[in-house]
Amino acid sequence: MTAAATTRRDVRARLATARSLLEPPLRHAVRRLATPVRTVAEYHFGWCDAAGDPTDAGWGKGLRGGLTLAAADAVGGSAASAVPAAVAVELVHNFTLLHDDVMDHDQVRRGRPTAGAVFGDAQAILAGDALLALGLDTVRAQPAATAELCRALLDLVGGQSADVAFESRTTVGLDACLTMAAGKTAALIAAACALGALSADADADRVDGLRGYGHHLGMAFQLTDDLLGIWGDPAVTGKPVGADLRRRKKSLPVVYALTSGTAAGAELASLYAIPGASTDTQVRRATQLVEQSGGRDWARREADRHRLDALACLAAARPGRDGAAVLAGFADLATTRDH
Amino acid sequence: MTAAATTRRDVRARLATARSLLEPPLRHAVRRLATPVRTVAEYHFGWCDAAGDPTDAGWGKGLRGGLTLAAADAVGGSAASAVPAAVAVELVHNFTLLHDDVMDHDQVRRGRPTAGAVFGDAQAILAGDALLALGLDTVRAQPAATAELCRALLDLVGGQSADVAFESRTTVGLDACLTMAAGKTAALIAAACALGALSADADADRVDGLRGYGHHLGMAFQLTDDLLGIWGDPAVTGKPVGADLRRRKKSLPVVYALTSGTAAGAELASLYAIPGASTDTQVRRATQLVEQSGGRDWARREADRHRLDALACLAAARPGRDGAAVLAGFADLATTRDH
Numbered sequence: 001m002t003a004a005a006t007t008r009r010d011v012r013a014r015l016a017t018a019r020s021l022l023e024p025p026l027r028h029a030v031r032r033l034a035t036p037v038r039t040v041a042e043y044h045f046g047w048c049d050a051a052g053d054p055t056d057a058g059w060g061k062g063l064r065g066g067l068t069l070a071a072a073d074a075v076g077g078s079a080a081s082a083v084p085a086a087v088a089v090e091l092v093h094n095f096t097l098l099h100d101d102v103m104d105h106d107q108v109r110r111g112r113p114t115a116g117a118v119f120g121d122a123q124a125i126l127a128g129d130a131l132l133a134l135g136l137d138t139v140r141a142q143p144a145a146t147a148e149l150c151r152a153l154l155d156l157v158g159g160q161s162a163d164v165a166f167e168s169r170t171t172v173g174l175d176a177c178l179t180m181a182a183g184k185t186a187a188l189i190a191a192a193c194a195l196g197a198l199s200a201d202a203d204a205d206r207v208d209g210l211r212g213y214g215h216h217l218g219m220a221f222q223l224t225d226d227l228l229g230i231w232g233d234p235a236v237t238g239k240p241v242g243a244d245l246r247r248r249k250k251s252l253p254v255v256y257a258l259t260s261g262t263a264a265g266a267e268l269a270s271l272y273a274i275p276g277a278s279t280d281t282q283v284r285r286a287t288q289l290v291e292q293s294g295g296r297d298w299a300r301r302e303a304d305r306h307r308l309d310a311l312a313c314l315a316a317a318r319p320g321r322d323g324a325a326v327l328a329g330f331a332d333l334a335t336t337r338d339h
Numbered sequence: 340m341t342a343a344a345t346t347r348r349d350v351r352a353r354l355a356t357a358r359s360l361l362e363p364p365l366r367h368a369v370r371r372l373a374t375p376v377r378t379v380a381e382y383h384f385g386w387c388d389a390a391g392d393p394t395d396a397g398w399g400k401g402l403r404g405g406l407t408l409a410a411a412d413a414v415g416g417s418a419a420s421a422v423p424a425a426v427a428v429e430l431v432h433n434f435t436l437l438h439d440d441v442m443d444h445d446q447v448r449r450g451r452p453t454a455g456a457v458f459g460d461a462q463a464i465l466a467g468d469a470l471l472a473l474g475l476d477t478v479r480a481q482p483a484a485t486a487e488l489c490r491a492l493l494d495l496v497g498g499q500s501a502d503v504a505f506e507s508r509t510t511v512g513l514d515a516c517l518t519m520a521a522g523k524t525a526a527l528i529a530a531a532c533a534l535g536a537l538s539a540d541a542d543a544d545r546v547d548g549l550r551g552y553g554h555h556l557g558m559a560f561q562l563t564d565d566l567l568g569i570w571g572d573p574a575v576t577g578k579p580v581g582a583d584l585r586r587r588k589k590s591l592p593v594v595y596a597l598t599s600g601t602a603a604g605a606e607l608a609s610l611y612a613i614p615g616a617s618t619d620t621q622v623r624r625a626t627q628l629v630e631q632s633g634g635r636d637w638a639r640r641e642a643d644r645h646r647l648d649a650l651a652c653l654a655a656a657r658p659g660r661d662g663a664a665v666l667a668g669f670a671d672l673a674t675t676r677d678h
Contacts, residue, residue: 032493034522037500099468103461122442122503125464129438129471130496136475137489140482150476154371157469161376164461183373 008336011329018066018086019059021079025087026059029134036119040127044098044115057112064189065090067217067330068196071210074314074323077200084138085145085195091135092149093188096156098128103164111238145198152191159183166250170273177255178219185225186218193217197317209317213327216310221334223303226251227296228339230287236339242283245290248272252302253295264292303335346668347675353665357405357425358398360418364426365398368473375458379466383437383454396451403528404429406556406669407535410549413653413662416539423477424484424534430474431488432527435495437467442503450577484537491530498522505589509612516594517558524564525557532556536656548656552666555649560673562642565590566635567678569626575678581622584629587611591641592634603631642674 030041035052042048046057065086072082100106101114102121108114116124132153139145162180166172193214197207228237229244229251237243244251250258257265258272268289271282278286290296310331314324369380374391381387385396404425411421439445440453441460447453455463471492478484501519505511532553536546567576568583568590576582583590589597596604597611607628610621617625629635649670653663 034493034497034500036504037496040500095468099464103464120503123500125438125442126496126500126503129434129468130493132468132471133475133489133492133496136472137486137493140479140485140489143479143482146479146485147476150472150479153472154373154469154476157376157465157472158373161373161379161462161465164459164465165375 007329007332011326011333014070014326014329015062015066018069019062021069021083022062022065022086022090023059025083026090029087029091029138030131032134033130037123037126037130040115040119040123041094041130043118044094044109044124044127046110046112050113050118058110059090059094060110062090064093064192067189067192067214067327068199070323070326070330071193071196071214072200073196074319074327075197075200075202075206075210075317076320077196077202082196082199084141085199086192088135088138088145088149089188089192089195091131091138092153095128095131095135096160096188098124098131100160102128103160139195142198145195148191148194148198152187155183155187157183159185159187170269171258172250172255174252174255174259177250177252181219181222181252182215185222186215189218189221190214202317206317209313209315212313213310213317213331216306216313217331217334220303220306220310220331223252223299223306224335224337226253227299227303228337230254230290231296233338238339242287245283245286246278248278253290253299256298257290257293257295260293260295262293264289268293307331307335346671350665350668350672353409353668354401354405357408358401360408360422361401361404361425361429362398364422365429368426368430368477369470371473372469376462376465376469379454379458379462380469382457383433383448383463383466385449385451389452389457397449398429398433399449401429403432403531406528406531406553406666407538409662409665409669410532410535410553411539412535413658413666414536414539414541414545414549414656415659416535416541421535421538423480424538425531427474427477427484427488428527428531428534430470430477431492434467434470434474435499435527437463437470439499441467442499478534481537484534487530487533487537491526494522494526496522498524498526509608510597511589511594513591513594513598516589516591520558520561520591521554524561525554528557528560529553541656545656548652548654551652552649552656552670555645555652556670556673559642559645559649559670562591562638562645563674563676565592566638566642567676569593569629570635572677577678581626584622584625585617587617592629592638595637596629596632596634599632599634601632603628607632646670646674 033041039052043050045059049055068086068089069079069082098115101109102116102124106114107117115127136146136149139149159180163184190211194207194211197210230242230253234241240246257268268286271286311328314327372380378391382389384398388394407425407428408418408421437454440448441455441463445453446456454466475485475488478488498519502523529550533546533550536549569581569592573580579585596607607625610625650667653666
């Protein structure tokens with residue numbers, strides 16, 4: 001087995017441990033809700049079916065909560081004291097998923113109909129609102145943690161709002177798109193890491209270092225996600241070939257191509273401007289054009305640059321040896337994952 | 340001028356003062372948001388038009404924030420120390436309005452197109468999310484205030500979720516409907532009053548007393564609202580005659596009628612079951628039937644009972660003489676208002 005494969009296996013094992021540690025308090029938090037919104041939230045987490053009967057469909061990878069626990073561990077904190085922050089981060093992350101699905105009219109999440117598809121948009125919006133409130137309530141004892149999470153929320157909502165606005169614009173600048181991704185994806189991952197450090201009462205420079213690590217990890221994660229949205233193997237990602245191009249998404253490699261000033265970029269712009277559903281031929285051509293304009297190489301380089309920046313920030317947080325290895329493993333996974 | 344009219348004038352003056360005190364910090368909080376979601380929030384508050392140009396359309400009565408200030412004053416607190424809590428309450432209230440309008444597909448709010456109608460549902464959902472985060476961030480320095488506001492939020496969302504579920508049910512019990520109203524309307528008003536007391540570092544029994552006052556005030560407010568939704572003067576309320584019956588809303592007097600076991604209640608149930616838009620004749624008949632089944636008298640009696648219960652809770656909070664008069668005035672206004 002290669003070193004990278006070992007790291008990946010270790011990080012996945014770490015995430016599995018985090019998931020089993022976080023699930024009981026997550027369930028406990030959601031049980032504070034009254035029905036029917038409680039059923040909607042429990043359905044979203046995969047803990048019950050549409051009729052409210054118990055199931056175990058799985059509530060995701062637990063990446064963000066896992067990062068909170070790993071960040072706490074890296075600066076000498078205990079998992080026990082980091083659990084509330086990690087639970088808060090997962091509650092907030094799931095709030096964003098519930099609202100995202102409503103806003104995007106998505107019908108499937110984690111292989112099941114979305115909460116909105118089952119219970120209606122109104123109940124899905126309310127379940128998201130409830131998880132947001134629960135998340136902030138979970139860290140209320142530490143005002144600095146509330147401030148960290150609220151700041152991330154404002155960045156996150158700002159990024160989502162820009163993303164929605166981009167959909168109806170024909171031109172989007174690369175810088176604006178990067179700022180959007182920093183808000184939409186990196187802000188909560190940055191906060192997840194900072195919250196881990198805060199739960200360990202770490203010094204401000206260590207908190208800052210871990211926040212920076214999380215920011216760059218989040219950017220690397222998003223760039224890799226965008227690459228998989230174009231070149232991901234449908235057998236592994238579970239999405240159709242060129243999924244993002246088919247939906248004419250203005251993902252980062254696409255915006256790079258569109259703003260590259262190349263002939264390929266101009267041709268991609270005309271392809272994106274054709275009304276109606278994309279044909280397979282168009283999707284194949286768009287894929288070539290993003291590559292020809294340099295969008296694929298740029299995104300790979302940027303993802304790797306952010307991975308290295310993440311490691312530099314991590315070093316500034318003076319992590320313990322084991323913690324450093326685990327967080328470096330997370331950074332590696334973010335850029336080498338295949339789904 | 341009658342004593343009631345004097346009280347009403349005093350309370351309205353108090354609210355106008357509260358509004359002018361709260362507007363600058365509210366604007367300041369919203370300015371933390373990035374565009375475009377900031378523009379959506381500012382539009383909702385009436386501070387700009389759809390193009391983002393400044394206007395002054397007014398952001399509502401400021402009832403909840405005004406209650407926070409009045410509650411603080413009643414237990415010897417200063418307005419200055421109560422302002423953050425009052426701002427938080429107004430931010431949270433406006434979060435609920437933004438999401439309510441999306442969920443109800445409402446097109447008009449405060450005489451203008453809703454934020455959703457102008458900017459789309461996604462931006463309106465995000466603006467609501469942002470105001471919720473800002474609201475909780477505003478009180479983060481006082482964990483007890485965060486707990487109070489989060490508890491109210493969970494009750495509120497629970498009430499809204501029940502309300503949405505009621506729409507697709509043919510029978511709704513009166514108790515379930517009262518619990519729904521306690522969540523949807525009374526929870527935030529109760530928290531508004533408790534937060535005022537908390538900002539004044541009042542003893543737990545005074546906080547409890549003011550929370551109870553707010554709960555009963557909220558219930559009286561909702562019952563009066565439901566009466567106005569049927570018998571309100573269109574010239575004063577700005578809504579069509581029998582607005583709630585036209586939309587076949589299961590408001591409290593209606594649910595009383597439907598569950599009254601009277602012939603009038605049974606006839607109302609059949610009227611509500613007719614598919615398609617209501618005719619004027621049907622609305623007139625439904626109005627008579629709610630009255631004949633005792634729904635109007637019951638709602639009036641209940642509103643007055645809650646007003647008296649509010650005053651009893653208020654007394655338990657041992658308010659100063661001026662503060663007691665003002666809060667009694669609020670309770671009076673809640674049950675005697677005409678719009």
